[in-house]
Amino acid sequence: MAVDLLLGLQWGDEGKGKIVDVLTKDYDIIARFQGGPNAGHTLEFDGIKHVLHTIPSGIFHKNALNIVGNGVVIDPVIFRKELDNLEKFRIDIGSRLFISRKAHLILPTHRLLDAASEASKGKAKIGSTLKGIGPTYMDKTGRNGMRIGDLELANWKEKYRALADKHEAMIDFYDVEIQYDLKELEDEFMSAIRELMKLRFIDSEEYIYQARKEGKKILAEGAQGSLLDIDFGTYPYVTSSNTTAAGACTGLGVAPGAIGRVFGIFKAYATRVGSGPFPTELFDKDGATMGRVGNEFGATTGRPRRCGWLDLVALKYAVQINGVTELMMMKGDVLSGFKKIKVCTAYSYKGKTIRHLPFNIEAENVTPIYTEMQGWAKDLTKMSKAEELPGTLNDYIDFLEGELEVPIKIVSVGPDRTQTIHR
Ligand code: IMP
Numbered sequence: 001m002a003v004d005l006l007l008g009l010q011w012g013d014e015g016k017g018k019i020v021d022v023l024t025k026d027y028d029i030i031a032r033f034q035g036g037p038n039a040g041h042t043l044e045f046d047g048i049k050h051v052l053h054t055i056p057s058g059i060f061h062k063n064a065l066n067i068v069g070n071g072v073v074i075d076p077v078i079f080r081k082e083l084d085n086l087e088k089f090r091i092d093i094g095s096r097l098f099i100s101r102k103a104h105l106i107l108p109t110h111r112l113l114d115a116a117s118e119a120s121k122g123k124a125k126i127g128s129t130l131k132g133i134g135p136t137y138m139d140k141t142g143r144n145g146m147r148i149g150d151l152e153l154a155n156w157k158e159k160y161r162a163l164a165d166k167h168e169a170m171i172d173f174y175d176v177e178i179q180y181d182l183k184e185l186e187d188e189f190m191s192a193i194r195e196l197m198k199l200r201f202i203d204s205e206e207y208i209y210q211a212r213k214e215g216k217k218i219l220a221e222g223a224q225g226s227l228l229d230i231d232f233g234t235y236p237y238v239t240s241s242n243t244t245a246a247g248a249c250t251g252l253g254v255a256p257g258a259i260g261r262v263f264g265i266f267k268a269y270a271t272r273v274g275s276g277p278f279p280t281e282l283f284d285k286d287g288a289t290m291g292r293v294g295n296e297f298g299a300t301t302g303r304p305r306r307c308g309w310l311d312l313v314a315l316k317y318a319v320q321i322n323g324v325t326e327l328m329m330m331k332g333d334v335l336s337g338f339k340k341i342k343v344c345t346a347y348s349y350k351g352k353t354i355r356h357l358p359f360n361i362e363a364e365n366v367t368p369i370y371t372e373m374q375g376w377a378k379d380l381t382k383m384s385k386a387e388e389l390p391g392t393l394n395d396y397i398d399f400l401e402g403e404l405e406v407p408i409k410i411v412s413v414g415p416d417r418t419q420t421i422h423r
Contacts, residue, residue: 001215001216001217002258003212003218003219003254004027004220004259004260004262005220005222005245005248005262005322006219006265007243007262007264007324008222008223008224008225008243008266009225009227009264009266009319009322009324010226010271010311011225011228011271011272011273011276011278012223012225012273013271014266014267014330015267015328016057016221017041017043017051018042018043018330019265019412020056020057021045021058022420024064024219025061027064027217028065028211028216028218029064029065029067029216030056030057030058030221031066031068031069031204031252032055032056032067032072032251033072033221033247033250034069034071034072034222034241034242034248034251035073035133035222035223035224035239035241036074036075036131036132036223037053037054037079037106037129037300038128038223038239039054039223039300040052040299040300041053041057041299042299043060044416045416051300052082053078053300054068054075054079055079055082055083056097056221057221058219058221059096059097060089060091065095065096065097067098067099067207068097068100069204069220069251069253070100070101070102070103070204070205070252071242071247071250071251072100073104073106074099074148075111076192076195076196077188077192078131079192079195080196083195093199094198094199097200098199098202099196099202100148100202100203101147101148101149101152101202102147102149103147103148104139105145105147106136107132107136107146107163108188109135109163109168110135110136110139110167112132112167112182112185113135114133116174116176116178117174119174119177120174120176126238126274126275129274129301133240133241134239134240135167136240144166146159149201151196151197152201168182204252205253208253208254209253220254222247224243226317226318226321226322227318228243229241229242229244229247229321231244232317234277234361237274237276238276244321245262245321245322245323259323262322263327264322264324264326264328265328266327266328266329267294267310267334268310268329268330268335268396269309269310269335270307270308270314271294271296271305271308272306273298273301273303273306277361277362277363277366278308279314279367279368280308280309280310280342280344280368281306281307281308282307282309287306287307288307290334291304309341309344309370310344312343312344312345312400312404313354313356313368314361315404316355316403316404317356319405319406325406326407326409327400327404327408327409329397329408329410329411329412330412332412333381333414335376336377337377338375339374339375340372340374340375341372341374342372342373343373343399344368344369345371346368347366348366348367348368348369349365371399373399374395376390376396380393380414381413381419383421384418384419385421386421386423389411393411397423408423410422410423411423
């Protein structure tokens with residue numbers, strides 16, 4: 001059985017949590033393959049809003065097993081908070097949530113290093129979520145990291161101490177002012193580790209291989225978005241993992257030939273949190289309207305998101321890098337009421353018109369070229385069938401499908417599970 005992928009195609013926050021939740025009824029296993037608690041996956045049903053950071057978005061479904069794969073980085077303290085929030089739902093976590101032994105641990109000192117690194121960068125800061133993601137992946141590739149499987153070894157605390165001491169020396173090296181009480185952070189960490197150790201640790205690559213052989217249907221849930229990919233995103237303003245399709249192979253141990261459908265999610269407009277280039281960003285009342293109506297505030301940090309028109313040059317690039325087979329358009333409802341809708345179809349770059357993403361998309365290099373379309377006035381949020389969608393929205397969808405050469409199979413018209421239109 002092939003493994004299907006679900007990926008964000010922009011700068012994250014496309015609505016992956018909602019769509020995984022909608023799709024989970026068709027899958028036996030939902031597996032996260034990269035990122036960590038920098039992600040905030042929001043799900044809404046039965047009038048309640050849930051935000052997950054590390055736990056896969058299939059956790060609310062009885063039929064699904066959830067796996068945190070080897071490519072994920074786990075902060076036990078945040079993980080415990082997520083588990084505490086789930087307590088009231090009486091989910092049998094022990095049988096529904098397994099963790100890869102090869103996933104790396106975020107130590108309290110990784111978080112401090114993240115803060116020290118950002119503070120040292122001044123204006124050039126990445127706008128990191130400060131969850132320790134970068135320093136943890138640095139230790140992974142630097143071959144110094146601590147993994148979940150280490151917790152099963154007798155000497156793990158010695159290994160922890162050596163790494164934390166090294167981090168403290170590095171924090172001093174940054175020579176910036178950050179206040180912390182390491183003893184307090186470590187007490188919290190150790191107590192969270194004890195909770196984490198109650199869960200089942202597995203060799204997830206082997207588990208997934210056997211599950212595939214048994215015909216189990218698996219959905220790999222991406223975090224962040226393609227434009228935050230460490231290789232293909234707007235470097236250095238990116239996260240520290242491969243958020244694109246290939247990341248699912250390395251982050252779960254799934255061979256490339258085993259990948260089946262690739263679902264790509266995008267918003268009908270664009271948003272970005274943190275620093276970095278964003279060619280179609282709006283600084284006018286249209287951008288403010290998108291932010292207000294779309295409730296564009298970070299699910300992890302609460303920061304207001306920057307908003308702008310859909311960038312088809314960047315979206316095509318993401319479709320191409322990921323080999324997207326089906327698209328899902330989110331938040332079309334937020335654009336209701338705009339008389340005209342703009343879509344960026346090319347860039348003006350060094351005096352030329354180009355239709356691909358160049359090395360550098362900073363404002364001084366790139367000016368977006370727009371195609372203008374008619375908006376729609378109707379409220380979409382109560383609609384449930386494709387036939388109800390307004391004609392000008394259908395024109396917008398047809399235009400995007402024509403440009404992207406991939407069908408748009410789902411149009412989401414609100415945050416709730418039920419506000420999902422299949423085409
Ligand atoms: P980090 O991954 O926390 O180091 O953050 C690096 C960049 O990625 C920053 O610009 C963050 O705002 C952005 N980022 C990280 N995770 C997410 C996410 O889940 N959604 C949107 N942006 C994110």
